[in-house]
Structure formats: structure tokens, C-alpha cells
Amino acid sequence: MFGPLETGAGYWTPLVWVGSMVVVVLVTLVIRGLGERTAKNTHMKGDPFMSGNPEVSKENSHVRAGNIYWGFLKAMEPYYKPLMKWHNGNVNDYVLMFIMVIAVLLLAIVLPGVF
Amino acid sequence: MMFMDWILHNAPVLILALPLLAAFATPLVGKLGKWPRNVFVVSVAVIVEALVIYLASDVIANGMHTYVFGAASGILLPSGYSVPVRIIFQVDAMSVFMAIISATVTLAGIVYSWAFVTDKQGQSKYYTLLLMMAVGMFGMEFTGDLFNMFVFLEILSIASCALVAFRISFSESSEGALKYMVVSAVGALFVLIAIALLYGQYNVLNLAAVGSAIQFTALDKIALVLLVSAFAMKCGAVPMHMWTPDAYSAAPAPITMVLVSASQASMYALFRIAFTLYGVSMNTGAVGWFIIILGVLSMFIGVTMALPQKDIKRLMAYHAISQSGYMLLGVGVGLATLGSSAFNEYGLTAMKGGIFHIINHAMYKGLLFLTAGAIYYRLNTRNLNKMGGLGHTMKWTAAFFIIGALAIAGIPPFNGFASKVLIYESVFRFSPLLSIIAMLVSVLTLASFVKVFHSAFMGPRLPEYEGVAKEVPWPMFVAMALLAAIVVAMGLFPNLIVDNLVTPAAQALAGRADYLNAVMGGA
Numbered sequence: 334m335f336g337p338l339e340t341g342a343g344y345w346t347p348l349v350w351v352g353s354m355v356v357v358v359l360v361t362l363v364i365r366g367l368g369e370r371t372a373k374n375t376h377m378k379g380d381p382f383m384s385g386n387p388e389v390s391k392e393n394s395h396v397r398a399g400n401i402y403w404g405f406l407k408a409m410e411p412y413y414k415p416l417m418k419w420h421n422g423n424v425n426d427y428v429l430m431f432i433m434v435i436a437v438l439l440l441a442i443v444l445p446g447v448f
Numbered sequence: 449m450m451f452m453d454w455i456l457h458n459a460p461v462l463i464l465a466l467p468l469l470a471a472f473a474t475p476l477v478g479k480l481g482k483w484p485r486n487v488f489v490v491s492v493a494v495i496v497e498a499l500v501i502y503l504a505s506d507v508i509a510n511g512m513h514t515y516v517f518g519a520a521s522g523i524l525l526p527s528g529y530s531v532p533v534r535i536i537f538q539v540d541a542m543s544v545f546m547a548i549i550s551a552t553v554t555l556a557g558i559v560y561s562w563a564f565v566t567d568k569q570g571q572s573k574y575y576t577l578l579l580m581m582a583v584g585m586f587g588m589e590f591t592g593d594l595f596n597m598f599v600f601l602e603i604l605s606i607a608s609c610a611l612v613a614f615r616i617s618f619s620e621s622s623e624g625a626l627k628y629m630v631v632s633a634v635g636a637l638f639v640l641i642a643i644a645l646l647y648g649q650y651n652v653l654n655l656a657a658v659g660s661a662i663q664f665t666a667l668d669k670i671a672l673v674l675l676v677s678a679f680a681m682k683c684g685a686v687p688m689h690m691w692t693p694d695a696y697s698a699a700p701a702p703i704t705m706v707l708v709s710a711s712q713a714s715m716y717a718l719f720r721i722a723f724t725l726y727g728v729s730m731n732t733g734a735v736g737w738f739i740i741i742l743g744v745l746s747m748f749i750g751v752t753m754a755l756p757q758k759d760i761k762r763l764m765a766y767h768a769i770s771q772s773g774y775m776l777l778g779v780g781v782g783l784a785t786l787g788s789s790a791f792n793e794y795g796l797t798a799m800k801g802g803i804f805h806i807i808n809h810a811m812y813k814g815l816l817f818l819t820a821g822a823i824y825y826r827l828n829t830r831n832l833n834k835m836g837g838l839g840h841t842m843k844w845t846a847a848f849f850i851i852g853a854l855a856i857a858g859i860p861p862f863n864g865f866a867s868k869v870l871i872y873e874s875v876f877r878f879s880p881l882l883s884i885i886a887m888l889v890s891v892l893t894l895a896s897f898v899k900v901f902h903s904a905f906m907g908p909r910l911p912e913y914e915g916v917a918k919e920v921p922w923p924m925f926v927a928m929a930l931l932a933a934i935v936v937a938m939g940l941f942p943n944l945i946v947d948n949l950v951t952p953a954a955q956a957l958a959g960r961a962d963y964l965n966a967v968m969g970g971a
Contacts, residue, residue, distance in 0.1 A: 338866055338943045341797040342873040347861035347940050391908030398758050398832030398903035402895070406756050416753065420690060424627045428634055430687045431677065435638070438673045441734055443666060 459503040460515040460537040463547065464586050466496055467554075471579035478572030486562050489575045493555040496582070500551040504544035508952050512966050513539040514592070536654060538592030540963060541952035545803065546716045548949070549810045550585040552934070553709040554578070557702035560818055560927035563920065564702055564825060565614075574614060580607035581706055585713045592967065594643045594725075595653045597717060601639065601682075604710055605632035612699040612707075624698030631691040635678040642674035655725055656967035659960065664729045672730060675721045676738070682714035685776060686745040689769045696765035697830070701821020702927075704761065705814040708768055712806055715772065719779055719957055727960040728787045736784025743776030744882060747889040754896045759830045760820045763900060764813070767856060770889060771809045777886060778802020778871045779957075781878045786958065794874040799954040801870030804946060808863040808938060812855035815931040819849040822920045822928065823904060827913060832903045839905035841917045846905045848928045853901060855935050857894035863935050866942035 337344035388394070406413060419426075455462070470492040478485040507513055518534035539547075558578060565574055584604025591597050609632065613625030646668070647653055650661045662668055681688035692711075696704045722735055750770030757763035782799030785791040822845045823838065824830055839846040855862035858869075868890060876883035909917075919925065938945050956962070 336943050338870075338946060340870050340873045341794055342877070345860075345866060345869050345942070347866070347942065350861050351940070392836075392910055395836040395907035395910070396902065397836070398899060401899045401903060402755060409752075412752070413756065416749070420753065422690075422694070424630050424691075427627065427631055427688070427690045430690070431631075431634060431681050434680070434688055435673060435677045438677055438738060439670070441738065442673055442731065443669045 455499070456502065456506055458515075459499050459506075460513055460539050460590050461517075463496055463499050463503065463551075464583055464590070466492055466499070467579040467582045467586070471576045471583065474575045474579065475572040478575075482571070485572060485575065489558050489579070490555075490562070492579070493551075493558045493582075497551040497555050500544065500547045503539065504548055504949070507539055507541055507544045508948060512541075512956075512962065513537075514966050515539070515590075534654075535596055536592040536656075536967060537590045538656065538963065538966060539590050541949075541956040542716070542720075542803075542954075543589045543956075545807070545949050545953035546589040546713065547586055549712065549807050550582060550589065550709050553706055553810055553814055554582040554585075556814060556818070556927045556930055557706045559930070560702040560705075560821070560924050561700075562923035564821060564924055565700060568615065570614075574611070577607045577611050577614075578703070578706065580604075581611070581710060584608075585710055588713045588717055592655050593653050594646065594655055594658065597655075598636065598639050598643055601714070601717070602636055604713065605629075605636060608632075608695075608703075608707060608710055611703045612695045614700055614703065615698070618698065620694075621698045624694040627691050628695040631681060631688075635681050638674045638678040642671040642678070645671040645674075654967060655720070656964045659725045659727070660964050660968045662726060662729050664726070668726075669730075672721070672726055672735070675725075676718060676735065679714045679718035679721065680739075680742055683711045683718060684746070684769050684772055685742040686749045686769060686773070689746065689750070692769055693762045693765040696768065696817075697759055697761040701761075701817050701824065704765075704817045704821075708813050708817070709810050711768070711772070712775075712810060715775060715806070722783055723786070723957045724960050724963050732783050732786045736780050736782075736786070739776050739780030739783060740882065743773040743778075743780050744885055745773070746770060746776060747773030748885060751889045751892040751896065755892065755899070758832050760823065760832050760835075760900060760904065761817070761830050763832070763896065764816055764820060767816075767893060767896065768809075768813055770893065771805070771813065771856065773889070774805045774868065774871055774886060775802045775809070777875060777882060778805060781875050781882075782954070782958065785878065790878070791958070794877040796954060796958065797870055798874035798878065799958065800946060800950050801867050801874060803953050803957070804870060804942070804950045805864075805867035807945070807949070808855065808867045808935075811931050811934045811938065812852045812862070812864060815848060815928060815935060816852040816856065818924070818928045818931065819845050819852060822924055825920055825924065826917050832900065835904040835910075836907040837905075837909040837913070838917050840909050841913075842905075842919055844919055844925060845928070846901075848932045849901065849905065851932045851935055853894075853897035855939065857897055858890040859894070861939045863938035863942065866939060866946075870946075 337346040474485060474489060477488045515537040516534060565571055581604060584600050584607060587600030588597055591600060609625050609629045612628050613621050615621045646658050649667055650658050652658055684692040696707055699707060747770050750766050750773060754763050754766035754770065757766060778798045779802035782795045785795030827835065855864040858864045872883050872886060875886065
């Protein structure tokens with residue numbers, strides 16, 4: 334039950350990993366405990382520093398899903414443009430893709446035996 | 449003891465008959481009230497789960513169960529011709545492995561639905577259809593008959609279609625159901641044509657009988673192409689995956705979770721056809737590589753399409769496609785190496801990884817869809833752009849989401865890592881490039897779920913959800929907790945699952961001769 338999972342090229346023992354993580358967490362807590370005790374009570378601790386500008390409201394400061402990875406998606410536009418065009422929601426195209434896969438597989442599996 | 453032996457002997461048929469009868473009894477029990485109906489449906493699901501586990505323990509310990517319906521001599525017609533009316537259920541370790549997934553997911557879905565589906569009419573019919581889905585899945589997994597497989601595929605598809613359209617007030621539900629219906633009908637039609645081609649040649653429909661007689665003629669090859677393509681489409685493999693986000697996102701969350709398991713039943717059919725019906729009689733290298741290519745395409749296109757999604761369920765649906773790719777890759781490598789020395793060196797391990805990933809995916813993706821349902825239940829939106837700060841008030845849902853997200857991204861010590869590490873290491877020996885792509889896809893999966901976690905659970909509380917965003921009712925909580933516990937347990941003790949369930953399943957799938965001999969008696 335507690336033995337390792339043989340992967341063919343090695344093994345994986347989750348309980349050893351969990352034990353290691355517990356040790357890491359304990360060491361982290363010890364280091365944290367050695368720190369400045371008054372830091373917890375410092376006024377304005379954790380407030381955002383906006384280079385002197387007034388802080389925006391909490392609601393408006395939340396980064397929405399549409400903005401996350403914007404740069405990545407912009408940089409990958411040449412990849413995404415045809416991909417999005419392909420996912421057009423037209424059910425005719427869904428069936429077309431199925432027919433195309435059948436055609437490719439027929440060529441790969443059936444044709445070599447014919448000729 | 450006699451009673452338990454009788455139960456064990458008849459377990460394959462009881463596992464189907466109980467939900468089938470309960471499905472039609474549910475509207476009648478529903479006349480007594482919601483509580484009696486819900487208790488009835490949950491009880492049936494618990495009994496079926498217990499029966500599946502009982503049957504699985506015996507199949508793993510003592511080997512395959514063959515259950516025969518109908519007389520051995522057949523029906524004698526006035527003309528003197530005897531028609532052999534027999535259907536066989538053949539339950540091996542792979543079948544019960546899949547049945548455990550179907551039973552567990554159905555149970556969690558029914559418990560979750562108790563609180564989730566309360567504001568709609570036709571709730572009794574909802575449970576009827578949900579139980580019919582279970583019947584379809586069990587039937588596909590247990591049957592040893594090709595035409596029977598088609599019938600159960602149809603039962604599963606029709607019940608699924610109706611449930612995708614359950615929230616009829618949303619136009620997308622009808623649209624998703626229509627697309628699912630078209631794709632399912634076309635796929636099933638091609639399955640039927642393939643079965644007709646095989647029946648026309650061999651005059652039998654029994655899977656083992658056809659498998660024993662198969663010559664790999666041109667017609668057999670055409671039947672193979674049609675079967676593999678149709679079941680690949682039904683399991684959502686790229687490039688035939690586009691129905692998946694439409695159907696998965698439109699269905700109620702517990703139904704989406706069961707749909708994942710339904711797609712896996714089609715994947716099981718694909719593997720059964722490739723390994724058992726054709727096996728080494730076909731060009732396993734070519735078909736194996738075809739499945740590998742579908743797997744790699746599914747992994748990569750699935751995850752890259754998930755990244756820009758703003759609808760939480762569409763995003764998760766694309767991840768379901770991506771994760772199916774891992775299963776296809778692992779089992780595809782097993783098929784490509786079947787019959788060679790490489791199979792014992794790393795092919796079987798790749799198959800174990802792919803098969804282990806099936807159960808892992810059913811559990812963590814089910815959990816993730818349920819957390820998406822919990823968010824929708826409270827916020828009435830699936831739009832990630834409108835979410836935020838839910839971690840303040842939906843702490844348990846956030847915790848369950850984290851468990852599911854870390855598992856799907858393959859972060860140790862959760863179950864997703866255990867199956868992925870088997871796939872990475874074995875596939876690397878087959879082709880390092882494929883293994884590297886699989887790892888890259890895991891990185892992108894993590895990135896995608898970081899986005900969901902940040903946009904839904906992090907940040908300040910949003911004023912529009914003040915007093916609305918709170919923990920979900922206890923049945924929904926219980927269903928999520930059950931799946932989360934399974935995800936953690938399978939992550940901490942993966943060898944327990946691999947040794948007792950996955951390895952026997954992989955060996956049963958690869959051991960074609962045992963399956964054929966159980967029916968044909970060494971023919």
C-alpha cells in the first residue's frame with residue numbers, strides 16, 4: 334500500500350514527497366518565527382504602492398480573466414487566428430472533419446493493401 | 449453465502465437491470481414527493497456502486513465473467529432453421545475498471561443533483577435519463593456483442609442529448625444538444641455500417657466470434673476505419689472534438705461530469721475494437737500511430753484552445769479534450785508496440801499510464817465541473833470576466849477547485865501526476881518528442897487553471913455578489929468532497945490502484961487470446 338509506483342524507468346513515492354514538503358514547511362515556519370515580531374502590526378502593511386497615485390477601488394483593481402495572458406495570446410495571434418476560425422460552431426463542419434478523418438484513415442489503412 | 453454467490457453470478461446483469469428498472473420507476477416514486485424520489489435514486493446508485501465493486505473484486509481475483517442471455521440451442525423456426533438468439537456479457541478487468549468509473553461518477557452526479565436541480569420542472573425525468581446514461585455506459589462496457597454495443601451507444605447518446613437540453617430556457621442548451629445529436633447520430637450510423645460489414649462476412653455479431661474469424665480483408669479494414677473514426681469522434685478526439693465544448697458547457701454541471709464518463713465509454717469501445725476485435729491481425733503500428741497522432745493533436749489543440757476561453761465550463765471542456773489526448777497517447781503507444789519486444793519494455797507501462805489517466809481524469813475533471821457548477825449555482829454566470837473574490841466566501845469550493853486544478857496539471861502528490869509520470873517515462877522511450885509535448889501541455893494546463901483560480905477565487909469581494917456568494921448546500925458539498933477525497937487518496941497511494949485495477953485492466957486489454965478463448969473455447 335505504501336510502496337513506490339514503478340514507472341519502468343524509475344519510481345514515484347508520494348508519501349516521501351509529502352514528508353519532504355512537511356519538512357520544508359516546518360523549516361519555513363521556523364525562519365519566519367525568527368523574523369521581526371512587530372512587522373505584523375505595522376500600519377498599512379500589505380497596501381499596494383502605486384507610485385504616489387491614489388489607489389483604485391478594490392473592485393476595479395481585480396484583474397479579470399479577459400486580461401490574463403493577453404500578451405501571450407497577442408504574440409500567438411498567427412496561431413490562434415486560424416484556430417478560432419476553424420472553431421466556427423457550424424455543425425456541418427463538425428461532420429466534415431469526421432468525414433476527412435475517415436478519408437485519411439482509409440488512405441492509410443486500406444489503400445496499401447489494394448496496390 | 450448462497451445468496452451472495454447468486455448476486456455475484458448475476459452481478460453483470462443486475463448492474464444494468466437495477467438502474468434500468470429504477471429509471472422507469474423514478475417518475476412513479478416521484479409522485480410520492482421529492483425526498484422519497486431522491487432517496488430512491490441515491491439508494492439505487494449506491495447499490496449499483498457496491499455491486500460493481502463486488503464484481504470487480506471477483507474479476508480481478510478469479511478472472512473474467514461470461515454471462516449468457518438466451519438459449520444455447522436457439523429458437524427453432526417452423527422451417528427447421530434454428531436462430532441462435534444469444535447475447536453475451538463478457539466482463540474482464542478492463543470492463544470492470546470502466547464500470548467503477550461510471551458507477552462512481554453517476555453516484556456523485558446524482559448526489560450533487562439533489563440540490564443543484566431544484567428549480568426546474570421534470571426533475572423525475574431528469575433522474576430517469578441520468579440512470580439511462582448509466583445503463584448505456586455499463587452496457588457498452590460489459591457487452592460482448594457488437595450490435596449490442598451499438599444499441600447501448602444509442603441509449604447513452606439519446607439520454608445524454610436530452611440531458612444536455614435539460615435547461616431548455618437557454619438557447620445554447622438546445623443548440624448544444626442538437627449538435628451532440630447530429631454528431632452522435634452520424635457516428636452511430638457509421639458504427640452500424642461497420643458492424644453490417646463484419647456481419648455480412650462472418651455471419652456472427654459476437655465480438656469474440658468475429659475476433660476469432662477475422663481475416664483483415666479489405667472490408668474488415670473499412671469496418672476498422674469506420675469504427676475507430678466514429679468512436680474517436682464520440683470520445684472527443686481532435687479534429688472531431690468541436691461538439692464537446694458545445695455540449696459540455698450547455699449541460700447542467702453534474703450531467704457534464706457524467707458526459708465525461710460517457711465519452712470515456714466510447715474510448716473504451718475504441719480500445720476494445722483495436723485490441724480485442726482486431727488485435728495483432730491488423731497493422732497495429734499504423735493504427736497505433738493514428739491513435740497517437742489523435743492523442744497529440746487533442747492534447748495540444750485542446751489546451752491551447754482552453755487558454756483564451758472566458759466561459760469556465762467551455763474552458764474545462766477544452767481541457768477534457770486535452771486530457772483525453774494523454775489517454776490516447778498512452779494506449780496508442782501500447783497498440784503501436786503490441787506484439788513486439790518493445791511492448792514488454794515500455795508499451796505496457798504506457799498503456800497502464802493511459803488507462804490510469806482515464807480514472808484519474810474522470811475524478812478530477814468531474815470535481816472541476818462540479819466546482820464550476822457550484823459557482824454557477826451561486827452567481828448564475830459562467831463568465832470568468834464577471835467573477836472574482838469567491839475565495840472569501842466559498843472557501844470549501846475554492847479548496848476543492850485547487851485539488852482538482854493541481855491534479856489536472858499533474859502537480860505531485862495528486863493523482864494526475866502519478867498517471868502522467870507513467871506516460872512521460874514510457875512514451876519517452878518510444879519517442880522523446882511526444883513525451884516533451886505531453887509535459888509542455890501540462891505546463892499550459894497549469895497556466896490555464898491559474899487563470900481560472902485568479903479570476904474566480906482571488907481578488908477583493910465583488911459588491912454585486914455580496915450575500916449571494918456563499919457555500920453551496922450539503923448534497924453538492926458531499927459530492928465534491930467525495931471526488932476530492934478520491935483524487936487525494938489515489939494520488940497518495942497510486943500503486944494501490946495501479947497494482948489492483950490498472951495493471952489487470954491493461955493486461956486484459958492486451959490479452960486478446962484470453963478474451964476470445966472465454967467464449968470460443970480455444971478456437
